Amino acid sequence: MDGIATITYSFEMPSGEAFDAEQDFCVGTPKVWGDEITFTNGNGGQGYLCRDLWGNEFSFPYLCDYNHFEYKLTTVDETQTISQLITTSTNGMLDLPVPTPGFYKFWIRPISDCGVGDWTKKVVEYKNCSQGGFFSLSILPNPTASKATIELKQNIDIKETAKEKIEWELEIYDQSFMLKNKHKKLKAKKKKISTHNWKEGTYMVRAKVNGTIVTEKLIIKKN
Numbered sequence: 634m635d636g637i638a639t640i641t642y643s644f645e646m647p648s649g650e651a652f653d654a655e656q657d658f659c660v661g662t663p664k665v666w667g668d669e670i671t672f673t674n675g676n677g678g679q680g681y682l683c684r685d686l687w688g689n690e691f692s693f694p695y696l697c698d699y700n701h702f703e704y705k706l707t708t709v710d711e712t713q714t715i716s717q718l719i720t721t722s723t724n725g726m727l728d729l730p731v732p733t734p735g736f737y738k739f740w741i742r743p744i745s746d747c748g749v750g751d752w753t754k755k756v757v758e759y760k761n762c763s764q765g766g767f768f769s770l771s772i773l774p775n776p777t778a779s780k781a782t783i784e785l786k787q788n789i790d791i792k793e794t795a796k797e798k799i800e801w802e803l804e805i806y807d808q809s810f811m812l813k814n815k816h817k818k819l820k821a822k823k824k825k826i827s828t829h830n831w832k833e834g835t836y837m838v839r840a841k842v843n844g845t846i847v848t849e850k851l852i853i854k855k856n
Contacts, residue, residue: 637659637696638658639657640655640656640658641653642655659697662750662751663744663750664750665693665695665702665741665743666753667755669694670741670753672727672739673690674686674688674689674762675689676762678762682727683760683761683762683763684733684760684762686762686763686844686845687728687845687846689726689728690724690726690727692723692725693724701721701743702721702722702744703718703719703741703744704725704740704742705717705718705740706729706737706738715737716729727739728846730804730810730837730848734758734759735758736756736757737757737758738755738756739757740753740754763846767788767843768788768842768845768847769788769849770783770786770849771849772849772851775851777828777853779827779829780827781825781826782823782825782826783823783826783838783840783851785819785823785840785847786822799820799842799843800820801841802815802818802819803816803819803838803839804838805826805836805838806836806837807831808836810837813831813836814826833853834853837849838851
């Protein structure tokens with residue numbers, strides 16, 4: 634039997650007073666129930682995630698002892714894995730590089746000394762939540778063979794931001810959603826990258842700035 638079991642036991646005090654107590658414990662391989670997984674996002678909403686905002690999280694209750702959890706995010710048809718990680722907590726971040734808004738499949742399974750639990754799946758929607766549209770990315774040349782310049786553009790008048798100095802982070806993912814390139818704490822609006830040894834195909838460029846995520850496609854073409 635797998636699941637929660639209960640032990641009932643009785644105590645008798647030297648005075649002769651007796652009382653019963655119960656304790657729940659786990660039996661067999663561990664399990665997570667899909668209907669208990671919840672999603673929250675950086676926009677303050679629940680039940681969906683934001684593709685263009687920082688702060689997406691998942692959480693679920695778990696009563697049993699465990700060693701860790703393995704989770705992943707895939708396309709709905711389960712043909713592509715976007716990310717796969719291990720955590721020791723019953724909550725975690727889901728600020729992952731999803732290529733387009735839409736529905737994706739979240740998987741999780743617990744692993745304990747009793748064994749590895751089955752995968753539990755739950756469909757979740759990633760939406761475009763940002764209303765400001767303050768930033769965008771420009772990539773030149775695009776397509777490119779060996780190098781490109783990525784520019785973070787501000788889509789409002791510089792006077793409205795009081796000439797704010799912006800610090801941003803740049804990530805580039807390949808066709809398998811593996812992180813190819815990462816740069817932190819950028820202060821200049823332009824970043825030159827070398828793509829000389831990269832395979833042909835479409836890459837996703839993602840910038841994090843002021844709690845907002847903006848994306849653009851980079852195409853590598855050798856001929």
